[in-house]
Amino acid sequence: MDDLRLVERDVDTQDIKIAARKVQVFYGDTHAIRDVDVDILDKTVTAFIGPSGCGKSTFLRCLNRMNDTIDVARVEGDIHLDGEDIYDAKVDPVQLRAKVGMVFQKPNPFPKSIYDNVAYGPKIHGLAKNKAELDEIVETALRRAALWDEAKDRLDEPGTGLSGGQQQRLCIARAVATEPEVLLMDEPCSALDPIATAQVEELIDELRQNYAVVIVTHSMQQAARVSQKTAFFHLGYLVEYDETGKIFTNPEDSRTESYISGKIG
Amino acid sequence: MPVLWILAIVLVVALVGFVLGRQRALSSGQGDIRNLHSLPSYYGYNAALFGLVPAVLVLAVWTVVQPLVVQNSVIDLIPESAVEDAGNLSLVMSDVRRVADGLDVAVAEGAMSAEMAASLRTDFTDVRTRLGNVGVALGSDVTQDTLRVAQRYRELTASGNVLKTIVVLGLSLGLTGLALLRTSAQFRARNVVEQGVLLLLLAAACIAILTTLGIVLSLIFNTIEFFQLYRWTDFFFGTTWSPSFGGGSELGIIPLLWGTLYISLIALLVAVPIGLFSAVYLSEYASPRFRSIAKPLLEVLAGIPTIVYGLFALLTVGPLLVSVFGDNGTLGLGWMQGGTAVMTAGLVMGIMLIPFVSSLSDDIINAVPQAMRDGSLGLGATHSETVRQVILPAALPGIVGAILLAASRAIGETMIVVLGAGAAARLDLNPFEAMTTVTAKIVSQLTGDTDFTSPEALVAFALGMTLFVITLGLNVFALYIVRKYREQYE
16 A cells, blocks of 8 residues: 555544444345444544445435435434434434535536525525625635635636536535534545545645544545545444554454455455 | 229238348358348348338329329310309319219219210210219219310329329339349348438428428418408507408407417416426425325326316306306406406416426426435525525526426417407406407307408418417427526536
């Protein structure tokens, strides 16, 4: 694994942001996730890796209850965000999703202007008192997503007119604009070319200053490059969860070793 | 030889061609399919297509054209006096055709020999009685001139038929033979057959286009004829519609257009909200079970014939509205005098358009990618915020297209208007008054005995043309918008 550029491994904090215990997910009769226990740290990039169909995306979608939108999906177990059970009856999934933002695999800007794409969340949640505040939120979000310089002169143009990499950064800006506490990213670079991927990865590292970032990725190089903690999923089980450097250099489980050395998956 | 027989023979030739072509190809490949360029059936199809298609085409064209040619060549035989007596050349020709057909029947039934039919003279034979005996009733005695022309007509038709049989069968056999001669292991039968099928597809498409063109042309010629009899300014800007076949009619389109647009507007006011809301409910909120029941039920509405809607308007909705808005109605307003009114027709037409709007909008809403919904929900938007702010705006161009298509249906609708809106052409704002539309007036101008030389009948074509231009414009606009929408996601 000499090609892996391992970033600094210091985990800045040990505050647990999300704690999951004995999580089970069923799609109809299929048992997709089995007994997953994981602690996701604040201000840390956590990568979920594993072969296709291993359940990493499914587990990610549990963290902001996006699985609720799928009729046949059923989640059991406890997931606590800042000590509060997010599957509790008194938690509104809509409120939860404002706190736990999500970026999807394929860039999915709304067919609106760039400005309206970013302003969508803040408008819905009433984060801005007036137009000036909204302008500021939009600018900050676009700056954070490293898109401001490219987009500032064309805020009125449709977001769908941007290039793939720009669209994905727009989606990140859109998610950031609602001021979430956790950012979930479901293979955010799989539809991007290497240059756009590098830009997004750089961005993820910066986002770590403010958020807990959870990223699902198929690329082990990417996991090694951007994350501090890595979880390896296989056949619905969480096989191993540890510091990224340890997972990639000295895994404890033989399945993890087989996967990262390319023998399974 | 009757056309059906020729057709049957050509079919048999094609079938034989298929079998022979297949065999010939197999034998030229020494019985091994791998030596052939194409599969053996392609060689068969090649021979069959060559034997069938050109012959059938020639047969069809010949059958249509021959009567016209024969008629043109016998017209010269009709003396001027006969035309003056009958008043009209076409009346003389129809007499001629009837006598000729009668002679055919008589020969077929054995009441006359073929030579006798060809040499009959009115001086010696009472043709009318003779033909009457075999069941062919003639309106008047047959003059010698008519009989002579009819006999000539028969002669030409008979020789034309013989020639037709020879040409068609010759073509079929000849081309089958040619195709068989060309059949060998190297012959690219597959490509030739596919080319042939391509031409057939092209021909089918052309027929559709040419028919449209023909309809438009027939409208245009009659419209031009109308405008030669009636000033176009009076037609387009006249505010009175009072046709009278005695002359002195005023044929202003404005009251009719007003009625059309008013009724369509009410119909759309009913259909668009209901259709759109039901589409949103069905595509976004309904459980699959409810959807599987409700959607077909809604589409049953689209299958009801419009005349049934007309009856519904006349017998149910009209009286109901009168009982509410009429002189002695529950509201005591006295706005409505009779059951037929703009409101009656508009409401019922709106009901008819609901499935139109809802099923098109439903498709369009479903076509909005799931990623849009996920994106919005992932930002903490509720389902209804997602529908209002992301899905509907994304689907809007398509929905506008659907509404415009519904509008062009409303404008062209006839039966509901005839039964529901009355027949009075008037310019009025009260929706409880009877009014009428362009389509309903086209019907009334052309029903009964019509003389296609008076402006009162020809106005129907001008009305039809106006309507056609309006709905064509709406459709083009709708398609343009729908296409623009498609470009966004593909």
